[in-house]
Amino acid sequence: MTSALGRLHVLTDADGGPRALAVVAAAVAAGAPVVQVRAKGCSDRVLHDFARAVVELCRPAGTTVLVNDRVDVALAVGADGTHLGADDLPLAAARRVAGPGHLLGGTARDPQQARQLVAEGADYLGVGPAFATTTKTGLPDPIGVAGVGAVAAAVPVPVIAISGVTAARVGELIAAGATGVAVVGAVTGAADPGAATAELLRALEDSR
Numbered sequence: 001m002t003s004a005l006g007r008l009h010v011l012t013d014a015d016g017g018p019r020a021l022a023v024v025a026a027a028v029a030a031g032a033p034v035v036q037v038r039a040k041g042c043s044d045r046v047l048h049d050f051a052r053a054v055v056e057l058c059r060p061a062g063t064t065v066l067v068n069d070r071v072d073v074a075l076a077v078g079a080d081g082t083h084l085g086a087d088d089l090p091l092a093a094a095r096r097v098a099g100p101g102h103l104l105g106g107t108a109r110d111p112q113q114a115r116q117l118v119a120e121g122a123d124y125l126g127v128g129p130a131f132a133t134t135t136k137t138g139l140p141d142p143i144g145v146a147g148v149g150a151v152a153a154a155v156p157v158p159v160i161a162i163s164g165v166t167a168a169r170v171g172e173l174i175a176a177g178a179t180g181v182a183v184v185g186a187v188t189g190a191a192d193p194g195a196a197t198a199e200l201l202r203a204l205e206d207s208r
C-alpha cells in the first residue's frame, strides 16, 4: 500500500544504533509523518534489523517509513518506500523490483535532473543541498532557496528540501515552492528530538 507523503521527513543518523531508535520513537510520538531509515557503513544484517525496528515503531502511529538507498531492505521489512540517489539503483530499475505500490523518491538539484527522475517514475523528490551542512560530506555547492524553487516549478510531484534545514528556514523553502522538508541534524542532534520535531511541524503549519 502506498502511504500518503507527509511534509516532514526525519532521517535517522548514520549509525543506526540504539540512540537512533530512541530518536525515532521521540519523533514519531511528536507527530513526524515520515521517518527515513538512513544508516551508512553498516552490514546488511544491521541495516535490516534497524529498519525492521523502525517499521515496528512507526506502524502503530501510521508513520510512513522510507529506507534510504536499499529497495531490497525496504521491501524485506515492509517499509512504504525507498529513497534513491545518483549512486543508488536507478529509479526505473527499483520500480521494476518494487512494483507500483511502493513510494520511490529521487534526489535532484536542478530542473533537468528532476524532470528525468519524474519521467522514470519518482513519486517525490528530495531537493538540495538547499543550505550547507556538516552532516554529509562531499556535497556540491548548495542550491539555495531559489534552486529549490526552480525544481519545484519544474515538476508536479512533492518536493522535499534537504540539507541545513532548520525550523527557522522552513518558511522560505515552502514559500519558494517546496512541499516539505527533510532533516537529520535538526532532530537527531537536538537535546530534545521530540520538541525539535514539534517545532518543525509548527513551522510547516505556519507556512501553509
Ligand SMILES: Cc1ncc(COP(=O)(O)OP(=O)(O)O)c(N)n1
Pocket (backbone or CB within 6 Å): 009, 036, 038, 068, 069, 083, 084, 085, 086, 087, 088, 105, 106, 107, 125, 126, 127, 136, 160, 162, 182
Ligand atoms: C528526502 C531525501 N532527499 C535527499 C536524500 C539524499 O539521498 P542521496 O543523494 O542518495 O544521499 P544519501 O542520503 O544516500 O547520502 C535523502 N536521503 N532523502
Ligand SMILES: Cc1ncsc1CCOP(=O)(O)O
Pocket (backbone or CB within 6 Å): 128, 129, 132, 133, 134, 135, 136, 139, 162, 163, 164, 165, 182, 183, 184, 185, 186
Ligand atoms: C542526506 C543528505 N543529502 C543531502 S544533505 C543530507 C544530510 C542533511 O542533514 P542535515 O539536515 O543535518 O543538514
Ligand SMILES: [Mg+2]
Pocket (backbone or CB within 6 Å): 068, 069, 083, 084, 085, 086, 088
Ligand atoms: Mg543514497
